[in-house]
Amino acid sequence: MKNTNEANFQLMRFNILSTSLANQESSPFSSAYIYAWDAGVYPLFNDGADWHKPFNAQFKVTESEIDELSKLLDENWLAKKPITFYELEDHFDVKGTSYTNSNWERWKLITACRYMYLQELFDTDFWASLVENGKCPSEALSICRPFKLTDIYFM
Template sequence: MIAKSERFELRLDAETLERIDKWRNERPESMSRSEAVRQLVEAGLGRPEDDKRLFQLARFNVLVAAKTADPEVKLFPDSYIYAWDECVYPLFNESAHLHEPFAEQFKVPKAMVEELSTYLDDRWLAEDVPSFYQLESHYDVRSGYSAWGRFKLIATCRYMFLHKLFDKAFWDALLRGSDHPSEAKGITRKFDAAKDVYFG
């Protein structure tokens, strides 16, 4: 299906028009001036599918480097590797920058990580840490209308745990008694990139 186009008037100076004409005349296929402008705009803005491909390439490179590195050489912190592996935006890894252009490509994007960390920090400071089931209720996970799901919450909490946010008492409270699903027990499990990162 061809996307509906909209008429848009654009005034350009003679020098810019000359550069556009030179660019389109150098193309192997002939095209109108308006098609040339369309292609140049698309190239300048980028395409969503290109952003996804670049994200997957960056993710692959981080994970391969982490999985194949000499165990004595720590290329990235565990939290950073885990975040890329589970597609959680690594908000707290401020010394690394590879993730920054891809803030919206992660399954748990930057804004969601910020919002959850702020909520948990407020509850921690108030000495009123929610259980994991209470956290799911807060985000209305069971309704099916929330941007959050159980596994996004688990993965984001695990990223925070691996980054050493909060203290042991906080994580014990979040996972207290039977007030959490069995999958959530993995939040505080040790992480080993060589064993825990899979390609599939």
């Protein structure tokens, strides 16, 4: 059954991404939703679309992981307590690109945060603190980059 679900996931991913590329001006999908499918992040905050719901296990960043991260970020945002990316890594016991004691890795934190940024969760000051120069790895700077359809990479 896993192979069937994976095949269906890849077909759905292809359909969503190719539809977005074919109809850039009138794509029915938000940038955040397109990015989530492209990057493998479960699009938890896209309730209007439900094409992702049968495929939680196929996303590289699962529903429970994006929920866990969003709750932590939301708590910090509501408390007006900015968090840096390195503090985020410390919280999840991620030590750079080579060591982790959790399900989280640097790339997962970056892609999950980018999805939430594109979904316009939290404010610009919060995101600016997260990716403050010197308090985040250089690859985390991509979190706050605008999304372009040319970023889509079929792999």
